[in-house]
Amino acid sequence: MDTLNIAILGCGTVGGGVAQIITEINHDLSIRARTNIVLKKIVELSPSKASERFNLPLGLFCGGGKDLTGTEANEYIREIISSGEIDLVVETIGGKSDFVFNICLDILNSGKHLVTANKALLAERGKRIFGAAEAKNVKIGFEAAVCGAIPIIKTIQESFTGDKVLSVSGIMNGTSNYILTQMQDEKLEFSEALKLAQENGYAEADPLLDINGGDAGHKLILLIKLAFGIDVSKEDLSIIGIENITREDIDFASEIDAKIKLICYAKKVNGDIYATVRPMLVKNSNFLSDVSGATNAVRINNQYSGVHFLVGKGAGSTETAMSIVSDIVFIARYGDKIQNIPVNEESNLAESHKFVFPYLISFQTGNIPGTTGFITTAIGNQEINIETVSHNRHKGEKAMFSVATMPCTLGQIENAIQKIRSEKPGMLLSEPKIMPILY
Amino acid sequence: MDTLNIAILGCGTVGGGVAQIITEINHDLSIRARTNIVLKKIVELSPSKASERFNLPLGLFCGGGKDLTGTEANEYIREIISSGEIDLVVETIGGKSDFVFNICLDILNSGKHLVTANKALLAERGKRIFGAAEAKNVKIGFEAAVCGAIPIIKTIQESFTGDKVLSVSGIMNGTSNYILTQMQDEKLEFSEALKLAQENGYAEADPLLDINGGDAGHKLILLIKLAFGIDVSKEDLSIIGIENITREDIDFASEIDAKIKLICYAKKVNGDIYATVRPMLVKNSNFLSDVSGATNAVRINNQYSGVHFLVGKGAGSTETAMSIVSDIVFIARYGDKIQNIPVNEESNLAESHKFVFPYLISFQTGNIPGTTGFITTAIGNQEINIETVSHNRHKGEKAMFSVATMPCTLGQIENAIQKIRSEKPGMLLSEPKIMPILY
Numbered sequence A, B: 001m002d003t004l005n006i007a008i009l010g011c012g013t014v015g016g017g018v019a020q021i022i023t024e025i026n027h028d029l030s031i032r033a034r035t036n037i038v039l040k041k042i043v044e045l046s047p048s049k050a051s052e053r054f055n056l057p058l059g060l061f062c063g064g065g066k067d068l069t070g071t072e073a074n075e076y077i078r079e080i081i082s083s084g085e086i087d088l089v090v091e092t093i094g095g096k097s098d099f100v101f102n103i104c105l106d107i108l109n110s111g112k113h114l115v116t117a118n119k120a121l122l123a124e125r126g127k128r129i130f131g132a133a134e135a136k137n138v139k140i141g142f143e144a145a146v147c148g149a150i151p152i153i154k155t156i157q158e159s160f161t162g163d164k165v166l167s168v169s170g171i172m173n174g175t176s177n178y179i180l181t182q183m184q185d186e187k188l189e190f191s192e193a194l195k196l197a198q199e200n201g202y203a204e205a206d207p208l209l210d211i212n213g214g215d216a217g218h219k220l221i222l223l224i225k226l227a228f229g230i231d232v233s234k235e236d237l238s239i240i241g242i243e244n245i246t247r248e249d250i251d252f253a254s255e256i257d258a259k260i261k262l263i264c265y266a267k268k269v270n271g272d273i274y275a276t277v278r279p280m281l282v283k284n285s286n287f288l289s290d291v292s293g294a295t296n297a298v299r300i301n302n303q304y305s306g307v308h309f310l311v312g313k314g315a316g317s318t319e320t321a322m323s324i325v326s327d328i329v330f331i332a333r334y335g336d337k338i339q340n341i342p343v344n345e346e347s348n349l350a351e352s353h354k355f356v357f358p359y360l361i362s363f364q365t366g367n368i369p370g371t372t373g374f375i376t377t378a379i380g381n382q383e384i385n386i387e388t389v390s391h392n393r394h395k396g397e398k399a400m401f402s403v404a405t406m407p408c409t410l411g412q413i414e415n416a417i418q419k420i421r422s423e424k425p426g427m428l429l430s431e432p433k434i435m436p437i438l439y
Helices: A013-024 A026-033 A047-054 A070-082 A098-109 A119-136 A152-159 A174-185 A190-199 A214-228 A247-255 A317-337 A371-380 A410-423 B013-024 B026-033 B047-054 B070-082 B098-109 B119-136 B152-159 B174-185 B190-199 B214-228 B247-255 B317-337 B371-380 B410-423
Strands: A002-009 A035-043 A088-091 A113-116 A165-171 A258-269 A272-283 A295-302 A306-313 A359-366 A386-395 A398-405 A433-438 B002-009 B035-043 B088-091 B113-116 B165-171 B258-269 B272-283 B295-302 B306-313 B359-366 B386-395 B398-405 B433-438
Touching (some): A002 A070, A013 A026, A013 A317, A035 A317, A070 A098, A088 A098, A098 A113, A113 A119, A113 A317, A119 A214, A152 A214, A152 A306, A152 B152, A152 B317, A214 A258, A258 A433, A359 A410, A371 A398, A371 A410, B002 B317, B013 B026, B013 B035, B013 B047, B013 B317, B026 B035, B088 B098, B088 B317, B098 B119, B152 B214, B152 B295, B152 B306, B174 B190, B214 B272, B247 B258, B247 B398, B258 B433, B359 B410, B371 B386, B371 B410
Parallel strands (some): A002 A088, A088 A113, A272 A433, B002 B035, B088 B113, B272 B433
Antiparallel strands (some): A165 A258, A258 A272, B165 B258, B359 B398, B359 B433, B386 B398
């Protein structure tokens, strides 16, 4: 039987989970891979902590188990990259720094396969990484980079090859979903729910990338690449986070049988790709509304096979590590026959003001007769059909105005708001919130 | 670029869908497969009908488009099997007859790959089929055989290789799920809902295999083979269909916030496999309770990555065909590196009376004081903890007695019922229904 020698860079939550699984079920993995899967070396700054947490022999760690300085760790990484003995490197350091970027490039350039959960790096600097792999005919496993344990990468790459993806959407950030679920179920304000998420280990000390939609955006960029074959940069995507969602928004969603979820959404229409990450009102009749807490869910709509849902753990130690280990087995099995990413296709990313959805628009107005007529006329003048209007939740001189529209573009809505602003300065007493509605 | 020449046997709902997809997106498929995918021949008794329905040129059909007798069709099938030109055969005739069994064996023995949706054949006569493929090192694609469009086969075979499956369960028969959904939503009796399913094309003229759990059993046998590596025969499985579910059962389920679903369930406990197909009470808090109509859903619980759900179309023309076409691309990509089924593992199928679940037991009794005390004592004497008891829904002299238990074995419940029967003949006025409860 052949042998596949593996090194792991970074033995934290995910890397440690990989080492744990490879150690615990090594015999099964080797049988499945028809290749001896051998974990040779781990580079980690604090081996004793990792060894204890993941029950790993200290001898596996470069340096024999003693704590490493950054310089020492870097030297061991360089040794692994230049070693002829290692076939595959698991990069679980994370981040998109030049340091990690160069390590990944050098791994590939040295003719070694790379398996990683690093969504930021692949989404923002993936072109050169995938290019290097192509040039050296080595493989990149990145199942763990999108939605942790959910096997969405291989599902698109290997199971939907007999179809055409029409749209990809879903709940792809567990932290923001946990926060929104807490706001909904426990009647918390955003800041209270965020604090709870941090206390319970669902949010990083710096949760910015989770709550501003950046992390979800990285995943969507990778899914767009796989499903539609085009490269999208983060700057081109229309990304809105959950920072400005209030309890009042959540309560109002409940009133119309909906929940607010941070949704990733990409759809191909006549060759154009519409893509966005933003809070949406998900009707309770939609499957995604049931996805609560740290769970992730991906919805794929295909031309021939219709709608699919994949639901599972979007993060976690062995949960994410499982995807990395499965990638290792896949590379052991199929090696150079694997195509890392699909061939580029001709498509354009459409501008966000062209997105067609039914929308909910809400803002504060004065509690003044004539308001409803003026606003609904301005909306109607933009050829937008209105489904429901409410002008209520009065607070003193103010009231909340909410309009649910039939499908229209964001551009039409922005025009209507512009008209109201120019013809009735002072009618809008708050910045309008515009959220797509998913039925 | 290499070429993969394909023949399709049977151009009905599924086979026609395969021909349609291969024809419509041939260029994409060939790029993805890095192989020219060429549909060479179709054998079909009524080509003109199939040609019209799936928009296929008559020239693709053996015989040039004229209707074939059975003998003529068989001769063309033999020609294909002995042809050196065909690389892969799609068998979409269906059924487990000797006729189809021998065709599949001969395809494999002639060194050709086989792709099929034939769950009955693979579940009941699969051992020799897979053995023949092994002997000739050719591949069998059977993604379409389990839950139509849901990519559950490849998910277990290729995406969960870094994990250990603990349990597989789900709703795997769309017809019975449609019938149960109609009984629930439209307040229909079983026979009315079945008639509606047939009128709307959700049930075959002979729906026996759908409603008696046989079709779901075939799928479970294949999933047990993939997830746990053991061969199970249909006779060994404990299979109960939905024929005896009444509106009263459905109504009672609603009262306790549950829905009745035909559930496939297989779980590994201490090396033993527990497996069954039967109606279960699925609590509304469980994701599976939302899966209605013809949709299928599979739940996988893994040791390292926890719970996954895959939801999608369990049947249909291009829906099922998509899985076949994806198998063709997979075989074109990876050819002889593919492992058809996992290596056999040591496991025993446990007997059904050892199944541990919380159960609901319900039967009619006389409306007689002392009944509740006697029955609950008999149940308690079997070391079963009771969660709730109700003795209501009185009809004249009769009343419905229902007990929800804490987790216990079916054997314990059967002992309790046996005791009640022997000590109080006449107390049970109907055959007890015993349904597991899924929380």
